[in-house]
Amino acid sequence: xxxxxKPDTARPPLLxxxxxLIKFGGVTAANNVTMQIEAGKNLAIIGPNxxxxxxxxxxCTGWLKPHKGKVFLEGKDITPLPPRKIVRRxxxxxxxxxxxxxxxxxxxxxxxxxxxxxxxxxxxxNLHTISQRDEMMHLLDLVHCTDVADRVVVELSxxxxxxxxIAVALALKPRLLLMDEPTxxxxxxxxxxxxxxxxxxxxxxxxxxxxxxxxxxxxxRHADEVAVWNAGNVQLRGTPREILExxxxxxxxxxxxxx
Amino acid sequence: MSDLSQNSxxxxxxxxxxxxxxxxxxxxxxxxxxxxxxxxxxxxxLLINLALAKGLAVLGVTVLLRAxxxxxxxxxxxxxxxxxxxxxxxxxxxxxxxxxxxxGVLGAAISGLLVGLFVVRYRGIFFGMLNLAFSxxxxxxxxxxxxxxxxxxxxxxxxxxVLGMALERDSFEAVVFYLSVVLMVGLxxxxxxxxASPVGQIFQTxxxxxxxxxxxxxxxxxxxxxxxxxxxxxxxxGGSLMAMTQGVVTPEYxxxxxxxxxVFIAVLGGAGSVRxxxxxxxxxxxxxxxxxxxxxxxxxxxLGSFLLxxxxxxxxxxxxxxxxxxxRVSRKQHATAPEDAR
Ligand SMILES: Nc1ncnc2c1ncn2[C@@H]1O[C@H](COP(=O)(O)OP(=O)(O)O)[C@@H](O)[C@H]1O
Ligand SMILES: [Mg+2]
Numbered sequence: 001x002x003x004x005x006k007p008d009t010a011r012p013p014l015l016x017x018x019x020x021l022i023k024f025g026g027v028t029a030a031n032n033v034t035m036q037i038e039a040g041k042n043l044a045i046i047g048p049n050x051x052x053x054x055x056x057x058x059x060c061t062g063w064l065k066p067h068k069g070k071v072f073l074e075g076k077d078i079t080p081l082p083p084r085k086i087v088r089r090x091x092x093x094x095x096x097x098x099x100x101x102x103x104x105x106x107x108x109x110x111x112x113x114x115x116x117x118x119x120x121x122x123x124x125x126n127l128h129t130i131s132q133r134d135e136m137m138h139l140l141d142l143v144h145c146t147d148v149a150d151r152v153v154v155e156l157s158x159x160x161x162x163x164x165x166i167a168v169a170l171a172l173k174p175r176l177l178l179m180d181e182p183t184x185x186x187x188x189x190x191x192x193x194x195x196x197x198x199x200x201x202x203x204x205x206x207x208x209x210x211x212x213x214x215x216x217x218x219x220x221r222h223a224d225e226v227a228v229w230n231a232g233n234v235q236l237r238g239t240p241r242e243i244l245e246x247x248x249x250x251x252x253x254x255x256x257x258x259x
Numbered sequence: 260m261s262d263l264s265q266n267s268x269x270x271x272x273x274x275x276x277x278x279x280x281x282x283x284x285x286x287x288x289x290x291x292x293x294x295x296x297x298x299x300x301x302x303x304x305l306l307i308n309l310a311l312a313k314g315l316a317v318l319g320v321t322v323l324l325r326a327x328x329x330x331x332x333x334x335x336x337x338x339x340x341x342x343x344x345x346x347x348x349x350x351x352x353x354x355x356x357x358x359x360x361x362x363g364v365l366g367a368a369i370s371g372l373l374v375g376l377f378v379v380r381y382r383g384i385f386f387g388m389l390n391l392a393f394s395x396x397x398x399x400x401x402x403x404x405x406x407x408x409x410x411x412x413x414x415x416x417x418x419x420x421v422l423g424m425a426l427e428r429d430s431f432e433a434v435v436f437y438l439s440v441v442l443m444v445g446l447x448x449x450x451x452x453x454x455a456s457p458v459g460q461i462f463q464t465x466x467x468x469x470x471x472x473x474x475x476x477x478x479x480x481x482x483x484x485x486x487x488x489x490x491x492x493x494x495x496x497g498g499s500l501m502a503m504t505q506g507v508v509t510p511e512y513x514x515x516x517x518x519x520x521x522v523f524i525a526v527l528g529g530a531g532s533v534r535x536x537x538x539x540x541x542x543x544x545x546x547x548x549x550x551x552x553x554x555x556x557x558x559x560x561x562l563g564s565f566l567l568x569x570x571x572x573x574x575x576x577x578x579x580x581x582x583x584x585x586x587r588v589s590r591k592q593h594a595t596a597p598e599d600a601r
Binding site: 084092103128 | 449452455456458459460463464466467470471473474475476477
């Protein structure tokens, strides 16, 4: 794929967290997480269920406030901001459980996303006639959902909803896209193809991505870097090859996947 | 709470399917029929006028149903607008009818903004009851400060002028009647367009997913507030027309029964349907007046049973039934339109 550039030390990382701590009762879901996410890369997060991967995304996007620690976007402290303000600074998110407008069609979900991005206000304009419609149809095409464009979301399969959720996030034209298990629920025959196209589109658009993934085949193929989560913290970080061949990972993570 | 709005599909407004021409035709016929009322059945003019005023207020409640929210206090904006008009004509006798309307809607908008800023933080039962609470507070203020508000007797809204002319009662009633018809058409059209617009669609997503809304970079509270303001202003238009029709404004305008009546009519007509708001209001008023001519409290029995039947067997309300019938007709015409049957 693309040649990895050396991180520019003068510029702060795109996203950085320092010592994030959050506890739910007795569970420490984030245990002093310090991470740096460089622009232009695809970072995969792997780790067993309950390791705190989703919690990390929740804190980074302002949905959860850490008890300790801070989140920086290009060096600016965004810890106190609500999700919508972080989104407006270029961070979009696709969810583990798709978050869609279930009474709207797939296409309308994207059109609403485009309308939000553009701040469309004209009360007399029909949502379906906005000039971003072709762009949104193209996004639906990207995630292989053109045929269900006019279907109401409740009628769609789990896999289709996951893909549309990603398209809705992409429609915001983010700088950073966070995806929580993007291919879970997507048919395994489709998984690789969709990921291929998605990652291609992301790098073309210059979008940095972070994706939580359980499928090691996908991690190996599409991640530039891998972070291994365990018990609320980053246990290891490295290239896919380094990580997937690491004995701890083979024992703790991959072993579990196979089981 | 959201049960009440289960049929307020945000879908229909955007894609009207293959029915628009037939719908538009029926709507046009109905409007023409209404406009002819003063000529055909002059005895019904006043009744229809009151129904249209109520219908505009019901339209306000309908807007909120589209976001899955029910307000049990929207008579507040109905009443505030009516009192604003009455105060205006008291201090400025013979003020123009449009000025009275503007003063009323302005009053409804300002109070809608103030109450809205507070209630948009709540959903469901809390949203409904907080609205009720605000209307009750305003009601007791109207009752208590009788030296200003006239207490339970209310205050008169002296007849406004029209384009600088002081009209006789009959002519003035005709003006208010046609003004009501024009506002019904204009605001009904606007509300339909608004529902289908980006802002209106974003407002309606409150019903299904506020998390996604937030993650689109939007504030769910602000989205709800936009529709809340529209709904308050629509209630204001209704209240102003009602006050000018009746010539007197009493605390009964904001009484909680009136708020409940608006919700009742909205569900009767078809929760979330713009046309349903007016059809519901017309049927409601006609049944109420004509049935009570027969026997004391029979209209409550009739309308209560009617609502029961609607909720049990036709949760789409009267407009749902109409759409169902039209859908059946259009399906016979073009067998290949599965989308439209919805
Ligand atoms: N909002 C919450 N309230 C209570 N417990 C939570 C909450 N979110 C996560 N947890 C707990 O924190 C731990 C980490 O969860 P999560 O981040 O979802 O893990 P992962 O995404 O890696 O599977 C789990 O034990 C989970 O039960
Ligand atoms: Mg998770």
